[in-house]
Amino acid sequence: MFLSELxxxxxxxxxxxxxxxxxxxxxxxxxxxxxxxxxxxxKSMHDSPPFDRSAMDxxxxxxxxxxxxxxxxxxxxxxxxxxxxxxxxxxxxxxxEAVKIATGAPxxxxxxxxxxxxxxxxKGDKLEVAATLTPGxxxxxxxxxxxxxxxxxxxGRILRPQDLGIIASAGYAEVEVFKKPVVTVIxxxxxxxxxxxxxxxxxxxxxxxxxxKSLVESTLATPKMVHCGDDQKLISxxxxxxxxxxxxxxxxxxxxxxxxxxxxxxxxDLGQVIVHGVTIRPGKPFGFGVINETPVFMLSGYPxxxxxxxxxxxxxxxxxxxxxxxxxxKVKKIAAKKIPSTLGRTDFIRxxxxxxxxxxxxxxxxxxxxxxxxxxxxxxxxxxVEGINQGxxxxxxxxxxxxx
Amino acid sequence: MFLSELxxxxxxxxxxxxxxxxxxxxxxxxxxxxxxxxxxxxKSMHDSPPFDRSAMDxxxxxxxxxxxxxxxxxxxxxxxxxxxxxxxxxxxxxxxEAVKIATGAPxxxxxxxxxxxxxxxxKGDKLEVAATLTPGxxxxxxxxxxxxxxxxxxxGRILRPQDLGIIASAGYAEVEVFKKPVVTVIxxxxxxxxxxxxxxxxxxxxxxxxxxKSLVESTLATPKMVHCGDDQKLISxxxxxxxxxxxxxxxxxxxxxxxxxxxxxxxxDLGQVIVHGVTIRPGKPFGFGVINETPVFMLSGYPxxxxxxxxxxxxxxxxxxxxxxxxxxKVKKIAAKKIPSTLGRTDFIRxxxxxxxxxxxxxxxxxxxxxxxxxxxxxxxxxxVEGINQGxxxxxxxxxxxxx
Numbered sequence: 170m171f172l173s174e175l176x177x178x179x180x181x182x183x184x185x186x187x188x189x190x191x192x193x194x195x196x197x198x199x200x201x202x203x204x205x206x207x208x209x210x211x212k213s214m215h216d217s218p219p220f221d222r223s224a225m226d227x228x229x230x231x232x233x234x235x236x237x238x239x240x241x242x243x244x245x246x247x248x249x250x251x252x253x254x255x256x257x258x259x260x261x262x263x264x265x266e267a268v269k270i271a272t273g274a275p276x277x278x279x280x281x282x283x284x285x286x287x288x289x290x291x292k293g294d295k296l297e298v299a300a301t302l303t304p305g306x307x308x309x310x311x312x313x314x315x316x317x318x319x320x321x322x323x324x325g326r327i328l329r330p331q332d333l334g335i336i337a338s339a340g341y342a343e344v345e346v347f348k349k350p351v352v353t354v355i356x357x358x359x360x361x362x363x364x365x366x367x368x369x370x371x372x373x374x375x376x377x378x379x380x381x382k383s384l385v386e387s388t389l390a391t392p393k394m395v396h397c398g399d400d401q402k403l404i405s406x407x408x409x410x411x412x413x414x415x416x417x418x419x420x421x422x423x424x425x426x427x428x429x430x431x432x433x434x435x436x437x438d439l440g441q442v443i444v445h446g447v448t449i450r451p452g453k454p455f456g457f458g459v460i461n462e463t464p465v466f467m468l469s470g471y472p473x474x475x476x477x478x479x480x481x482x483x484x485x486x487x488x489x490x491x492x493x494x495x496x497x498x499k500v501k502k503i504a505a506k507k508i509p510s511t512l513g514r515t516d517f518i519r520x521x522x523x524x525x526x527x528x529x530x531x532x533x534x535x536x537x538x539x540x541x542x543x544x545x546x547x548x549x550x551x552x553x554v555e556g557i558n559q560g561x562x563x564x565x566x567x568x569x570x571x572x573x
Numbered sequence: 574m575f576l577s578e579l580x581x582x583x584x585x586x587x588x589x590x591x592x593x594x595x596x597x598x599x600x601x602x603x604x605x606x607x608x609x610x611x612x613x614x615x616k617s618m619h620d621s622p623p624f625d626r627s628a629m630d631x632x633x634x635x636x637x638x639x640x641x642x643x644x645x646x647x648x649x650x651x652x653x654x655x656x657x658x659x660x661x662x663x664x665x666x667x668x669x670e671a672v673k674i675a676t677g678a679p680x681x682x683x684x685x686x687x688x689x690x691x692x693x694x695x696k697g698d699k700l701e702v703a704a705t706l707t708p709g710x711x712x713x714x715x716x717x718x719x720x721x722x723x724x725x726x727x728x729g730r731i732l733r734p735q736d737l738g739i740i741a742s743a744g745y746a747e748v749e750v751f752k753k754p755v756v757t758v759i760x761x762x763x764x765x766x767x768x769x770x771x772x773x774x775x776x777x778x779x780x781x782x783x784x785x786k787s788l789v790e791s792t793l794a795t796p797k798m799v800h801c802g803d804d805q806k807l808i809s810x811x812x813x814x815x816x817x818x819x820x821x822x823x824x825x826x827x828x829x830x831x832x833x834x835x836x837x838x839x840x841x842d843l844g845q846v847i848v849h850g851v852t853i854r855p856g857k858p859f860g861f862g863v864i865n866e867t868p869v870f871m872l873s874g875y876p877x878x879x880x881x882x883x884x885x886x887x888x889x890x891x892x893x894x895x896x897x898x899x900x901x902x903k904v905k906k907i908a909a910k911k912i913p914s915t916l917g918r919t920d921f922i923r924x925x926x927x928x929x930x931x932x933x934x935x936x937x938x939x940x941x942x943x944x945x946x947x948x949x950x951x952x953x954x955x956x957x958v959e960g961i962n963q964g965x966x967x968x969x970x971x972x973x974x975x976x977x
Contacts, residue, residue, distance in 0.1 A: 199768065200798075203787035214770050217942075218777070224875075254803060254826075254874075255764030257775050272826075272874060273764050275775050314941045322946065329972070330787040331945035334780035334876050338942060342768040360659030360677050364603065364746040366618050371661050371679050373622070376738035383607035383734040394604075399658060399675075422658075422676075470676060471628075472738050537718045538621075538742060541735035542726065568733070572976045 175446040175453065177552060178481065178515045184443050185457050185482060188464050189489045192348045192416060199336055202328050204389065204573075205346040206491045211322040214340030216312035221276045225307045228267040228289060229280035232302040243290070243297035252277065267296050276308055283307035315339065325492045327389075327573055347491040350390040353411035354381045357422040357432060358470055359398045376472050376538060377421045384479050385419070388487040389573060399423060405435040412439070412463045416490060419483065422470030432456070436465050448552060449515045452478040472538040477517045480547075480571065488573065498570040499549060501562050502527035508557040510550045519544035520565065527565050545569070579850040579857065581956060582885065582919045588847050589861050589886060592868050593893045596752045596820060603740055606732050608793065608977075609750040610895045615726040618744030620716035625680040629711045632671040632693060632700060633684035636708040647694070647701035656681065671700050680712055687711035719743065729896045731793075731977055751895040754794040757815035758785045761826040761836060762874055763802045780876050780942060781825045788883050789823070792891040793977060803827060809839040816843070816867045820894060823887065826874030836860070840869050852956060853919045856882040876942045881921045881951075884975065892977065902974040903953060905966050906931035912961040914954045923948035924969065931969050949973070 176184075194208035223229060230246060238244035251269035252258040258268055262279035270276070270283060282302040290297040315321055321335050328336075328344075336344055361375035368374070378394060385392035393415065397407045404423070411418045423432035433456050436442055440460030445467075447455045451474040456467030466483050468475040480497070488495040505528045510516045519540040521528045529548055532540045549564045550557065557563045580588075598612035627633060634650060642648035655673035656662040662672055666683035674680070674687060685708045692704040719725055725739050732740075732750075740748055765779035772778070782798060789796035797819065801811045808827070815822045827836035837860050840846055844864030849871075851859045855878040860871030870887050872879040884901070892899040909932045914920045923944040925932045933952055936944045953968045954961065961967045 199783055200786065202783075203790050215772055215778075219772050220774065222777075254762050254777075255775050273762065273777055309941075314943050321943070328787075330784045330791060331876075331880060331942060333783035333787050334942050335946045337768045337780040337783045338778050340768050340770050340772070340778065358658050358677065364741045364744050366744050368619055368623050368744070370624065371659050373626075373658075373677055374619075374742050374744065376741040379603055379606075379737035379741045380734045382604065383732075383737050386607050387734060472735075476735060537713075538735060538738050539718050539725070542739045569976075572973075 175448045176444065178447055178449050181444045181447045181455070181457070181482065185464070185486060188443070188459050188462075189486055191492050192350055192490050194345050195348050196343050196345050199333055199342050199344050202333055202344050202346060203330065205328055206389070206493055207322060207324050207326045207328060207332075207344065208347045208492070209324050209345045210320050211336050211339050211341065211344075213315045213317055213319050213321050213338070215315070215338070216317045217315035217338045218309045218311055218313065220311050222309050223270045223272055223274050223276060223283045223307065224309045225283050225285045226272050227270060227283045227285045227307065228296060228298070229262065229270045229276050229283050230267045230298070230302070231262060231264060231280060232282040232304040232306060234265055235284070235298050235300060235302045238298060238301055240299045243299040246296040246298060248291065248294045248296050250277070281305065281308070325494075327493060350416040350487055350490045351393060351414065352385045352390045352417045352419060352487065353393040353395060353415040354385060354419045354421070355395045355397055355404070355407050355411060356381070357397050357399060357404060357420060361396065377470070377475055380472060380476060381419060381421060381479070384476070385487070387571060388484055389491060390487050399431055401431045401435055404431055405438060408435055408439060408460070408465065412460050415463065417487060418463060418465045419468060420465065421468045421475050432467050436460065436467065440465070448513055449477070449481065449517065451517065452481065455482060457482065473519070473541055476541055477547075481517070484571065493573060495573060497566045499564040499566055502565045504529070504548070504557045504559055504561050504563050507559045508548060508550065508563070510554060510556040512555050513552050515552045516548070516550040518548040518550065520546050520548045522546040522565055522567060527563065579852045580848065582851055582853050585848045585851045585859070585861070585886065589868070589890060592847070592863050593890055595896050596754055596894050598749050599752050600747050600749050603737055603746050603748050606737055606748050606750060607734065609732055610793070610897055611726060611728050611730045611732055611736075611748065612751045612896070613728050613749045614724050615740050615743050615745065615748075617719045617721055617723050617725050617742070619719070619742070620721045621719035621742045622713045622715055622717065624715050626713050627674045627676055627678050627680060627687045627711065628713045629687050629689045630676050631674060631687045631689045631711065632702070633666065633674045633680050633687050634671045634702070634706070635666060635668060635684060636686040636706040636710065638669055639688070639702050639704060639706045642702060642705055644703045647703040650700040650702060652695065652698045652700050654681070685709065685712070729898075731897060754820040754891055754894045755797060755818065756789045756794045756821045756823060756891065757797040757799060757819040758789060758823045758825070759799045759801055759808070759811050759815060760785070761801050761803055761808060761824060765800065781874070781879055784876060784880060785823060785825065785883070788880070789891070791975060792888055793895060794891050803835055805835045805839055808835055809842065812839055812843060812864070812869065816864045819867065821891060822867060822869045823872060824869065825872045825879050836871050840864065840871065844869070852917055853881070853885065853921065855921065856885065859886060861886065877923070877945055880945055884951075885921070888975065897977060899977060901970045903968040903970055906969045908933070908952070908961045908963055908965050908967050911963045912952060912954065912967070914958060914960040916959050917956050919956045920952070920954035922952040922954065924950050924952045926950040926969055926971060931967065
């Protein structure tokens, strides 16, 4: 056996980690900030609510005026004014007085509670209140949600709908986020063609074009897609161009561990190859290099191998550029079948997880894209484990955990 | 107590379900189809692979020529040709002959296996093979992944990267998907202003604008944002316009259960109010109506209530329009604190779930957006449950399960 020198997955990940860097930031409109990554802490400009306000449509009153009253014995009050949302009232409430008030409107002076409309009956300016209120009831006090100057969100967060809401409430219509990495994907291979009905002998449809583009999108980055034949000079030129216009480069194909390996040779000429060949399956011929500080991930041409390599080596790196700490989440499941493995190799077995069971999808070769389509998870077998018996516990990574 | 008639969450969901409809479909480029919903089954135009091809860089041989050979006793063969990817060879292999072959290239006549380059040593046209191969080894056979005419994906699927790959392999550069629903969101309230440092008395920042926009985006729909003061005629006009240009309409504010309720009145004038008032907390004043067959979801003005109402009533409806069957996934967790609740009301308590424990975030009122920001889940308390004791099991809906 004349194998090239392979390294372990852990060693490869550690080597690659040295080249991670976070991107610069940009200010964008809060309107477009959903799922972007916050690049600076958000300090509130305001108390929220900015004043004591009514939490309900109803009547602002003195709670004391209702003590001891109930549905069968309502309190009698007089309505002296009304306040809509966005309005203020200049009146001050005295005992037995009420002001009709809309949700969100400022509580008038003298009042300390709001009785919900549903607990009242009104005739002209006379109001019956069929409940005993406690002071503060249905009042949202100034600053009770957020205090002025308080940090409401920390940087590094992937912004969810409610996060955008609190940033707005803090007073900001713009927000500083990490730039989306531009990732150029160069698919290589003379045999590759676009999807067509009319396939000629020796031609293969370039499915990686679509898979890699969306994998990059799934990592919140912006893909730029390039295709290139198996010509070293051409590939070298495409890589050079990509290096100058991208934050990271991904190639597919041309990485088999052999002498005439066009992509790895090109990267070696232009920069430095750091990793070439990892003890994982599928995906052994994975390569990683650096050219002018720009990382180049060299993936297999085989769709399944390329996907696994992306999930193992690229995904967390691209997320890290945006300051997102992401690690595959492993859950424990029971193997529905015996799963063979080999010592010294980390295996990613496509599998279907249902409740507590995981069913490995046995396929030969790494070209079988069907196994990725039919599966919802990987069974992860560490290199020091020789295989998993039927009924034994094993580690599973759900594809759903790739959603950020 | 003079309460309006409230209905249960289940009853409301059932009433709303009657008005669901799926949208028309459109053909889009496969390049842009990530996360879109497939609207027709995909039948492959091709066998995949389209011919017997090499799964490795190496040498195509007759497996029989290697029987009994090994690392210490390699077989001797003669190299008679080479085939790159995208090429064909016209030679036919006889015993003791080999053809150098690239990954993905068609297997030449006479060969039935490929030996990986790593297991060979080559001098001129002489080849040493240091392994015993089995027939079929490292060959991907025609149609082994996909058979021509086979259905490779069924409609209704949210397209993942690997799904795009198999659609390409099946021969399609375009794909039929469900249209994205256009959802007009009308925020109402005279008091609402854009985020600003300079907040006047009685003004509130319209955080719902940002939250609702991104909630709609999170449901794979296209939001159109409109704001409107609390004037019934104005609101009525905005709703009328939205009905004509949208697949669904969402309003916020103006739904409190009282007589002067501008939004509900407007919907009632223009069409039919089906639901107004549901026994949930937060979110009781939720309303649902239909105008010219277009659904109108009337949410609270309060950010937290509006989010809960979206999650409970709107999310699954908008997804269903795209033929996505989505239900909140409930998981069992242990309550870290006692959680009070009231019989006859379904509660959605913002909570932080960590491992097996869930910590309720106790807040008063539904205006406290902070509770949504600090939480990662809802504790779900059914209407026939009075509360949950510390240490008891309870049902939790993780926000992560909203990701589609």
